[in-house]
Amino acid sequence: MHRSRAWKLVPLVLTFGLLGAACGSSTTTGQGNDDGSSSKLAAATLNGSGSTFQQAFNEAVMEEFKAAQPAVTPVYGGGGSGKGQTDLQGGLVQWAGSDSTVKDADKGLYEGPFLYFPTVAAPITVSYNLSGVKLKLAPETLAKIFAGEIDTWNDAAIKADNAGADLPSTAITVAHRSDGSGTTANFTKYLVAAAGSAWTLGTDKVVAWPQGQQAGEGNGGVAQIVKSTPGAIGYVDYSDAKAAGLALASLKNAGGSFVAPSLESATAALDGATLAEDLTYDPLNAAGAEAYPITAPTYILVYSSQPDPAVRAALKGFLEFIYTDGQKIAETVDFAPLPESILNAAKAQITKIGV
Amino acid sequence: MTAVFPRPSITQSTASPWRRTKSALMTSALALALVVAAVPLVLIIAYVLAKGWSSVTTPGWFSGDIPILSRSEGPGMGPAITGTLMITGAATAMAVPLGLLGGIYLNEYSAGSRYGKVIRFFADVMTGVPSIVMGLFVFVIWVLSFGLSAFAGALALGCLMLPIVIRTSEEMLKLVPSELRESAYALGGRKAGTIIRVVLPAAAPGIISGALLAVARAAGETAPLIFTIGFVNQANTSLFNDPNTALSTQIFKNANSVFPGPVARAWGAALTLIGIVFVFTILARIASALLARKHQP
C-alpha cells in the first residue's frame, strides 16, 4: 500500500524535475544562471594577460572558476597593464587586465570596440623598509621622494609629517616599475591630483623617473626590492604588500587625515565614485574622512564582438562568476569588492558581448 | 793568461733569486685565476642544488601543473618541462638537418668558391645576432599573424641554432681526410653517394657532438621565448596552437617574486634545466668519444 502510493509520486517528481531543469538552463552552450545552477560550459581556453595589480584576485577567481567549470581553462600571464593592452590589440589574448584606461590615441590600434569591466578595487600602498618607524606621508613629501628631491630619511619634510619619530640618516632607495604599469599610471595620477607643483613627471604607464632609482618587474618585483633593501620605498598593490609582510605608510588624504591602507579605507574611497558611461571610474584622492587616497580601480578589457561561440560563452560565464562568487573571493585575497551601483552596471554590460 | 770562465751548470737555473721568485709568484697567480673561475661555478651549482633540491624532489614536480595562484607554495613545473622539451625538440628537428646540409654544402660543394665564402661569412654573422633580436624577428613575422605557440619559440631557437650547426658541421667535415673521399671516387662513387656513405659516417662523432652542444645552448635560452610562447598553467602538447611555457621563461618570471613559493619553484626549475643541459653536454662527449673510438684503426 505504502509503497504503491510512493511510486505514484515518481512520475510527478520526474516531471517537475525536468521542468525545473528546462527552465534553469538556457542555451546548450550554457550561459551563466542567476539562480546559481551551473550548466556546464563547453571546452574553451581563455588566455589573458596584463596588470599584476589584479593578478592575485584573477588567480583566486580562476581557481574557483575552474572547479565550477572544468572544461574551461582560464590562464592569466600577468606582465603589466601595458602588455595586456598590446596583447589584446594583437589578438594574442581573449581578455586583458588593465588598471589604466586606454588613451584615445591608442583606441585605433584595437581590432574592434572593446568593453571595460571593472572587477575590484584595492589600495596602492607606499611600502617601505625602515625598522621601528610607522611612516606618515603627505602628498607633497611623497612626490618629492619619488621625484628624487628628498634623498635621506631624516629630511625635514619627512620629519614634519612624522612628529616624534626616530628617522635615521640612511639614503632612500626608491623602487619603481620597469615594465609598463597601470599601477604606475594610477600612482602618478594621484600625485598629479594631490601633490600639485611638487610632481612634474606627469602620469602614464611609464614615466621618466629620475636617475639613481631601482626598478622591479611587476608589483612583485617592486615588493622584492623593498623587502630586501633597507631604506627602500616603493609603490606596491595592497594584496602583494600585505602577503609579503611589508610595512605600509599612512597617507594624508584630501580631508587632511592620515589613513592607513586597508579594505575598509578602500571601500570608503569607492563610496560616491561616479561611473562614466564606459564603466570607468576614478576613486583616487577621494574626499571622505576614512578614505585611503590611493585607491585604484582595475578592469578587464574584452572585445564586444566574440565570434567563437565557445569562447563567447566562456567569457560571459567567467565575468558573471566574477560578479557573483568573485566578489566574495575578493576579500580573501585583500581586494575590495565593488559597491552595489557599479556591480549592477557591470553585470548588465555582459549582455553587450555578442557576435 | 787565459781567463777562466766558470763552467755553466746545466742542472741549476742561472736566474737570479728575484727572477725565480717572480716566476713562482706569477705561476701561482695563474693557478689563482683557475680558483677565481672555479669559485663562482661551484657556488652556482651548490646554490642551485641546495635551493632547488627540495622543490624537485617534491612529489608532483615533474607531472604537476603550475599552481594557478602564483604566490602559493608547492610543486608543479610539468608544463614547463614539457614545453622546454617540445620547443627544443622542434627547434632541433628543424635546425640540425638543415644545418648539416648547409655544412655539407659549404665543405663539399663550394669549398673554395666565392659563393661559399659569402655563405660562411653570413653564417658567422648570424651566430652573432643577439638572441633578443631573433625573438623580436619571429614575433614580427610569425606571432602577429599566427599567435603565440610553441612552434614560434621553436622557430626562434632554430634560427639561433642553425648557424652554429652549419659551422660545426663544416669544421667536422673538413677534418675528414681527403684520401677517404678520393678512394670512394676511385671505386666509382658519385659525389652524393660518397658523402652519404663515407664522409658523413667518418665525421659523425664531431657532428653529433656539435649538434648536441647547440641543443644544450638552445634549451637554456630565454630571450627568444619571452615574446613568442606566452604562458600556461597546464601542459600544452600542441605544437602549433595556443601558448606554451618553458623552464627558462618560468625562471625569469619567478625570479622577481617576493613570495617564497614561486622563488622555490624558480630554483627547482633552474636545477631541472641545468640537469637537462648537462645531460645533453655529457651525451655529446660520450657520443664523440664512442664513435671516434669506433672509427680508429
Place this chain on the structure above:
Amino acid sequence: MTAVAAPPTLAGSPRPPGLVTDRVVRVVVFVAGALVLVILALIAYTMINRALPAFRSEGWSYFTSDVWDPARSKYGTLAFTFGTVLVSGIALVLAVPVSVGIALFTTEVAPRWLRKPVTYLVDLLAAVPSVVFGLWGLLVLAPTLPGFYQGWHDLFSGVPLLGSLFDGEPIAQRTFMTAGIVLAIMITPIITSVARETFATVPQSLKDAAHALGATRWEMIRAAVLPHSRGGLTAGILIGLGRALGETIAVALVIGSSPQISAKLFGSGDAAASVIALQWGEASDGTYRAALIGLGVVLFAVTLIVGVVARAIVARTDRHAGGSA
C-alpha cells in the same frame, strides 16, 4: 701501352647509378646553404623597416639623446648604448685576466693529468644557462654586494676620479657593477677556450729557445707565448665582448633598469638588450615599438662590427703564423 682512356660507355647501358640522387642532393644542400642568406636578409629587412618610424620621428637624436620618455614619445638611446658598453667593459676587465690566466695555467703550468679536468670544469661553466646565472646573481650575489661596494667606496672616497667611480646614488644591489660581474663569469669560459687554443699553437721551438736562453717559466711565457698569441687573444676577447653585448636576461635581472649615463659603477643602470626585453610588452604605440626594434638593430650592428673585426684579426694572424716557421 696506350694512355689510359676513360672507360667507354656502351651504347644502351643503363644510366649510372646515383645520378638522380646526386643532382637532387646538390640542389638540396645548395638551398640549405642559401637559407642562411635568406633568413639574414629577412631579419635585416623586417627589423630596419619597422625601426624606420622611430628614426623618422627622432632624427639623429635617436642615437645621441639620453632622454627615453615613452610617455612623451621621446626616444633617445644613448643611455642604453652607454650602459651596454659600460657593463661589457666591466665584464672584459674582470674576465680577461682570469681567462688568460686559466688558459696559461692549462697549457703551460698544469701537470698533464690536470689539463683535461680543468678544461672540463671551465666548459661546465659554459653549459650553465644564462637565466640561471641571472637568478643566482639576483638572489644570491646581489644581496651580498652592497656591503662590499660600501667598503670599496669608503676606501676610495676623496680620491678625485676613483671616488666618484666607486659610488652609487645610492649604492644599491642591482648596479652596473653587479651586472658586470655576472657577465664576467659568463664570458670567462668562451675567452678561456679561445685563449687555450691559441696558446696551444705556439711552436714548441719558440718556447725551447726561450728556455735555452735561460728564461724562467714566467719569462718564457712573457717572451714566447704571449707575443705569438696576440692575434688569437684579441680575437678571443672580441668574441667574449660580442657575447657580453648581446646578453639579455642575466643583465636584465641585475642591472636595476634605471637608464642613466653616469659613471657610478655602484649605481643602477640599464642596457640595450634588457630594455627591449622588459619594455616590449608595454609598447603599443607604433613609434615605441619602432624605437625598441631600432635599439635591437643598433645592438645587432655593433655585435656585427665586433665580430667582423675579430675575424679579420684572426685571418691576419693566420697568415702571419703561416709565414713564420
